[in-house]
Amino acid sequence: MSENLEAFRKEVQDWLAENCPPSMRTPMPEDETVWGGRNATYKNRESKQWLDAMGAKGWTCPTWPKEYGGGGLSKEENKILQQELRRINARPALVSFGIMMLGPVLLEYGNEEQKQEHIPKIVRGEIRWCQGYSEPGAGSDLAGLQTRAIEDGDDYVINGQKVWTSYANYADWIFCLVRTDTSVKHEGISFILFDMTTKGVTTKPIKLISGSSPFCETFFDDVRVPKANMVGRVNGGWEIAKRLLQHERSSISASGFTGGSSVPMQDVAKEYSGEANGRIADGSLRESIAQHRMNAQAFQLTLKRSAEESKAGMGPGAASSIFKSYGAELNKMKYDLLMEAMGTQALGWEGDGFDAEELNVTRSWLRSKANSIEGGTTEINLNVVAKRVLGLNDHQ
Amino acid sequence: MGMVLTEEQQLLKDSARDFIEAKSPVTAFRALRDNDDPKGYSPDLWKEMVDLGWAGILIPEEFGGLDFGMQGLGLVLEEAGKTLTASPLVSTVLTCGSALMLGGTQAQKQEFLPKIAAGDVLMSLGLEENAHHAPTAISTKAEKSGDGYTISGKKTFVLDGHIANQLIVVARTGGTGEDINGITLFLVPTNAPGVSIQRTTMVDSRNAANIELNNVSVGADAVLGSVDGGTDLLEQVLDRARIGLAAEMLGSAQHVFDETLAYIKERKQFGVVIGQFQALQHRAAKMFTELELCRSVVMEALTAVDEKANNVPLLASLAKGKVSEAFHLIAREGVQMHGGVGMTDEYDVGLYLKRSAVVEQAFGGPRYHSDRYAQLEGF
Numbered sequence: 088m089s090e091n092l093e094a095f096r097k098e099v100q101d102w103l104a105e106n107c108p109p110s111m112r113t114p115m116p117e118d119e120t121v122w123g124g125r126n127a128t129y130k131n132r133e134s135k136q137w138l139d140a141m142g143a144k145g146w147t148c149p150t151w152p153k154e155y156g157g158g159g160l161s162k163e164e165n166k167i168l169q170q171e172l173r174r175i176n177a178r179p180a181l182v183s184f185g186i187m188m189l190g191p192v193l194l195e196y197g198n199e200e201q202k203q204e205h206i207p208k209i210v211r212g213e214i215r216w217c218q219g220y221s222e223p224g225a226g227s228d229l230a231g232l233q234t235r236a237i238e239d240g241d242d243y244v245i246n247g248q249k250v251w252t253s254y255a256n257y258a259d260w261i262f263c264l265v266r267t268d269t270s271v272k273h274e275g276i277s278f279i280l281f282d283m284t285t286k287g288v289t290t291k292p293i294k295l296i297s298g299s300s301p302f303c304e305t306f307f308d309d310v311r312v313p314k315a316n317m318v319g320r321v322n323g324g325w326e327i328a329k330r331l332l333q334h335e336r337s338s339i340s341a342s343g344f345t346g347g348s349s350v351p352m353q354d355v356a357k358e359y360s361g362e363a364n365g366r367i368a369d370g371s372l373r374e375s376i377a378q379h380r381m382n383a384q385a386f387q388l389t390l391k392r393s394a395e396e397s398k399a400g401m402g403p404g405a406a407s408s409i410f411k412s413y414g415a416e417l418n419k420m421k422y423d424l425l426m427e428a429m430g431t432q433a434l435g436w437e438g439d440g441f442d443a444e445e446l447n448v449t450r451s452w453l454r455s456k457a458n459s460i461e462g463g464t465t466e467i468n469l470n471v472v473a474k475r476v477l478g479l480n481d482h483q
Numbered sequence: 484m485g486m487v488l489t490e491e492q493q494l495l496k497d498s499a500r501d502f503i504e505a506k507s508p509v510t511a512f513r514a515l516r517d518n519d520d521p522k523g524y525s526p527d528l529w530k531e532m533v534d535l536g537w538a539g540i541l542i543p544e545e546f547g548g549l550d551f552g553m554q555g556l557g558l559v560l561e562e563a564g565k566t567l568t569a570s571p572l573v574s575t576v577l578t579c580g581s582a583l584m585l586g587g588t589q590a591q592k593q594e595f596l597p598k599i600a601a602g603d604v605l606m607s608l609g610l611e612e613n614a615h616h617a618p619t620a621i622s623t624k625a626e627k628s629g630d631g632y633t634i635s636g637k638k639t640f641v642l643d644g645h646i647a648n649q650l651i652v653v654a655r656t657g658g659t660g661e662d663i664n665g666i667t668l669f670l671v672p673t674n675a676p677g678v679s680i681q682r683t684t685m686v687d688s689r690n691a692a693n694i695e696l697n698n699v700s701v702g703a704d705a706v707l708g709s710v711d712g713g714t715d716l717l718e719q720v721l722d723r724a725r726i727g728l729a730a731e732m733l734g735s736a737q738h739v740f741d742e743t744l745a746y747i748k749e750r751k752q753f754g755v756v757i758g759q760f761q762a763l764q765h766r767a768a769k770m771f772t773e774l775e776l777c778r779s780v781v782m783e784a785l786t787a788v789d790e791k792a793n794n795v796p797l798l799a800s801l802a803k804g805k806v807s808e809a810f811h812l813i814a815r816e817g818v819q820m821h822g823g824v825g826m827t828d829e830y831d832v833g834l835y836l837k838r839s840a841v842v843e844q845a846f847g848g849p850r851y852h853s854d855r856y857a858q859l860e861g862f
Contacts, residue, residue, distance in 0.1 A: 353862035367862050374850070377857040381801050388779040392486035399487045409772040466765070473764035477744060477771060480759055 095164050099171045106140040107177050108133035115178045123181055123212025125259050134178075141180035142211035148186055151194065156207035184253070185209035185216040189262050192331045196278075196319045205260075205280070217283070218335075219249040219263030219305060220328070227467045229264075230273045230325060234307060236265035243267075243279065243317070245287075245310040251461070255290040255303035258283050262331075268322050278324035281312040297453035298436075335462050336411045350444070352376055352421065356428035372428060379420055386413055408476050412468035415458035422452035486782050488558075495555055498535075499562040506531060507568040509831050515569055516688040522646055523682075523690040524569045529602060532570060539600025541580050546596035552789040553723065557730035557781065564734025567838055569689055571605050574643035577727040578720060579606035582651050586668065586708035586716040595649070595670075607647035608720070609638035609671075609694055616847040618653075618717055619661045623696065625654035625669060631702040632656070634669060635677075637695050642845065644692025645682035647673055652696065656711050663714045668707040675699050687834075687841040722799035725846045726784040729802035732842055733774075733781050736810040739835040740770055743817040750822070757820075766816060773809040780805050797859050804852030807843040814839035 110133045121127070121134050129135040141147050144158065149165045151157025160168060190209050193202060208214040225232040234247025245265055255261070260282055268275030283290075287310040292300040319327050353367060353376055361368035367376065393407050425448050426433045433448050435441030441449075459465040473479040488496065507528055515523060532538065540556045542548025549555065556577060563572060576599065583595050598604040613620055623636025634654050644650075650671045658665025673680060677699035682692050708716040744767060747758035757763060784798040792798075814836040818825035825832050843849070 353857075353860065357862065365861070366857070373857055373862060374853055376862065377853040377860075380860065381804060381853060381856055382776070384801060385776040385780050385805055388486075388783050389776050392779040392782065395486040401487070409768075409775055413772055413776075469765040469768040470761070472768035472771060473761075477764075477767055479744075479748065479764050479767065480756075 092163055092167060096167045096171065099168055102144070103171060103175060103177070106137075106144075107175060108136055111137045111178050111180075112176050113178075114176070119178075121179075121181050121212065122215055122254070122257065123183055123185075124215025124257065125213070126257065127212070127215070137178070138180045138212050145210055147181045147212065148190060148210045151190065151206065151210065155194075155202050156210040181212045183209065183212065183215060184218055185214065188218060188331050188335050189216050191334050192327050193318065195330065196327050198318075200315070201280070201318060214259045215254070215257060217252050217255045217258035217261050217305075219252055219261045221251045222248060223250050227464050229328070230276065232264055232266060232276065234263070234265050235269075236267050236277060236279065236312070238314075239311075241314055242311045243314060245279075245281075245307045245312055247307050249305040249307075250293075250302075252290070252303045252305040253301055255283070255305045256292055261288075261305070262318075264324055264328055267324075271322075273325045274322050276324040276328065277321055278318045278327045279312060280316045280318060281310065285310050285312065287311075295453070296456070297450045299450070299454070332463065352379070352425060352428065355425060359429045359432060372424075376424055376428070379417070379424055383417055383421075386417055408468075408472050411463060412459065412465040412472075415465060418458050419455050422448070422455045426452050485786055486779065492554060492558060495551065496558045496562065499559045500565075502531075502535065503562045503566055503568060507563070507566055507570075509566050509834065512567045512569055512688075512834070523688075524571065524643075524646065528568075529570055532572070533600075533602030536600075537572065538576055538602050539596075541576060541584065542596050542600045543584075546592060547600040548596065553726065553785045554789055556727060557785040560727055560731040561734035561737075561781075564731035565738040567735065567834060571643055571646070573724070573728060573731065574608065574647070574690075575599060575604070575606045578608045578642075578724045579649075579651055581723040582608070582668065582707060582716070582720045585719050588704075590704070591670070591707065604649055605643065605647045606649045606651065607641050607644045607692075608724075609641050609644070609650050609652040609696075610717075611640045612636070612638060614639075616844065616851050617661070618721060619663055619666065619714060621653055621655045621666055623652065623654040625656050625667060627656075628700070631700060631705065632669065634671065634696045634699045634701065637693065639693050640683075640845070641692045641694050643690045644694050645680050646690060649673065650678075650694070651707060653713065653717060658711075665711050666713040666717065667710050668713045668716060669701055670705045670707055671696070671699060671701055675701070685841055687837040689838070689841065718796065721846055722795050723788060725799040725803035725852075726781070726788060726795075728842060728846060729777075729806040730781050730785065732806045732810045732839075733777050735835055735838060735842070736777070736806065736813045737774055739817045739832060740774060740813050742832060743767075743813075743820050747820055763820060766820075770809075770813050770816060773805075773812065777802075777806045777809045797856065800847075800852040800856040800859065803847060804849045804856065807849045807852070810839045811843055811849070 110131055119131050119134060121129070121138055123138065145151070145153065145156055146158045146168060149158035149160045149168055150162065153159030186209060190206060193205060205214070209216070220229060222232050222234060234245065234249065236243040236245045249263070260280060262278065262280050265277055265279055266275055267277040287308040289306045289308070290303040293302045293304060294300050295302070356367045356372055356376055360372060367373040390410065429445065429448060432441060432445050433452070435446055435449055437446065474481065511525065511528070515525065536549045537559055539548030540551045540559060541553065543550050560572060560577070563570060580599050583592055587595070595604065599606070610618065612622060623634065623638065625632040625634045634652060636654065638652065650673055652669045652671050654667055654669055655665050656667040671678065677697040679695045679697070680692050685691050747763055747767070748756055750757050780798070780802050784802040787795050787798050817832045818836055821830060821832050824830050827833070847855070
C-alpha cells in the first residue's frame, strides 16, 4: 500500500517536472487567475498550457471519477498530489464554480447523460459556470425565490430575475434555482441548468462600493430550457440547493478569505504608527492586533482539529458549523485593523499619494464587508448553529 | 491526543467524568463552603483521587507515577473543572510537580515526586507579591548565610497555601525590581521557623493564603534549579500551570454553558421558552463558537508540552488568554440569561461567575497574556 503510494509520488514528481511550465511555479497575480470557459483569454500563454495538461490528466478535479474525466485518485493519492503541487509552488490550474459547487452535486444528483455532458467540460475548464440563486426578494430567505419555470411541451419557459450572480457576464452556463410550484415554498423549487447564450438571457454588472464589479443582475425573459436539463426531480431542488451551499461554504472557509495585504499586520502597524523598543508604540492598537492574531490562531487550530476529526472518521463535528461566520468576522476585523494601523494612508481611492499596496488595502477593506453577507449571512449562520447544534427552536 | 483523543485518553476521560459526577458534584463543593471547612478541600476525596493515580499522573513511573503527561492531567482537570472540584491538583500536582520534574536534582526528585504521587505531601508555589500577576516583580530576599540562605518577604494569592506542607518560594538572590536575573526558587517546609501562613477567604470559596517569611533558614540543597537563573525554570513551570488551568477552566466554562442552555430551553415567558428568542440564540451560538475555539487551543497546548514543542510559551499565553476570556463571557452571560434566579445563591451559575473571576487572574489574565503573546511574536 505505502509502496504503491511512494511509486505514485514518484510518478507525480516526474509528470510535474515535465508538464508544469516555469511561470506556473511563481506566485499568481490576481489577473492571471484561470477561470476557463468558451471565451477565456490568457494573459500568460503558459496558463493555458498548464490548464490543458492538468485537465487532460483529470487533476483539476483529482478525486472525481475517471469515467467523467476526473483524476480518479484515492484520498491518499490526492494528498500526495497536493503535497507535490505545493512543493513546487504550483498555481491552481483552474478556479471555477463548476469545481467548487456544481460538480460535486451533479455527481451526486445528476443523471448519467448530465454527468457525461457536463462533468468532463468542468474538469477541462471548457465551460465556465455561474450560480443563479439569490433574487432581489430572496437573499437570506433564499427559498422565497420567485423566478418561474412553467412547462411548455418538452421545455420549461423561465421568467424572472437573479442577483449577485458572480461573473454572470463571463459565464457560459448557469445552474439555477427556479420555482415550479407556487403553492408551497421549499417543495416548489427545482434545480435546472442552461446555456447563458439562450435567447432571453441578459446580464448587467453591478458596481460595488469597492469599485469592482464581480457580480451581475441576470434577467430571464421567456427563456426556453429543455426539460432534460433539470437535475433531480421536479420540485426536488431545495435539497440539492442546500447541498451545494455546504460545498460553497466549506470552500469559502477553506480559502481562508485570502487576498489583500500579504505583509503581517503587526509589521504594517510598526511602519505606519510607530515603533518603540521593537514593539508597536501604540499600546491600545498593539492589544487589538494581539487579540486578532490570537483569535486567528485559535481559528486555524479549530480548522486543524476538524480536519483531524474527519480523518479519524468522526464526520463533520459541531465545530465546522462555526467556520463560515467566524472566518468572515475575522477577515473583516483584519481589514478594519489594517485601516486603523495605516491611518490616512489607507484612505486613498486612486492615483498619486498612495502606493499600490495601500490602495489595495482600501479596496480589500471594502470588499471584505461582503464576507459576512455572501454565502449565508453571519446572522443566518448563527441561526443554523442555534437550531441544529444547540437545539434551540424557532420562535413560532 | 493531538486534536483527537486516543482510545486510552478517552477511557481516562470517561472514568474521570464518572468519578467526578459520583464523588464530587457541585453539592460537594457547596458543602465545603457552607460548613466553613477549615481545610477547604476534602482529604477523603483526595485520597480516592490519589488511589486512582491522579496525584502521580504527570510523574514518571520510576518515581511512582503514571506518566500520562499533560494531556492526561488536562483531561482530569477539565472534568474536575466542570463541578468546581476543590483539590490540590493545580497546586501540588500541576504546578509544584512540574517544578520538581523540570528543575529538581535527582535527590530532590527522589525525595518529593514519590510523595506527591502517593498523596503524602501537599505543595504550593509562593510567587505573587502584588495585586497583579508579575513573575519577575520579586522583592522577597534570599541572602547567603553560611552554607545556606535566609529568606524574608511576603507572598500573596498562594493557592492552597494553608494546607501545604511544602512551599516553593520565588525569591531574589540578586538584582532588583523586575530584573529577570537574580531570581532563585527555594524548597521551604511550611513548618520551618519564621514561616507564617494566613488563609485568605476568597470570593470563589477556594483555597488561597498570604504567607510571610521572616528570616527563614534553608540549606543550599533547598535551591530548586539554578541560583540567580530561576526565571527560565519559573516560566516553564508557569506555562504548564497556565495550560493546565486553562483545561480546568474549559471544563467550568463548558459546564456553565450547558447549564445555561438547558435553562433557556425550559424557562418560559410570554408563553414560550425563552430559548426561542433570537436575542438569546445568537449570543448562545457565539458562546458555543468561543468554546469550540478554546477546545482546539487547549488540546494543542497540552500536546505541545508533551511533545516538547518550541512554541509552548506562545500556546500557553494563547490558551490562558483565550479560555479566560471565554469563561469570563460565558459566566456573565450565564447569570444574565438565568435572569433573577441567576442572582440567587441557590443556583449554581453564580458559583461559576465567582470562580471565573479568581481563576482568570491566576497565572495572568487576558491582558497579561495578549501582551505577552505580542511580545513573543515580536510586536
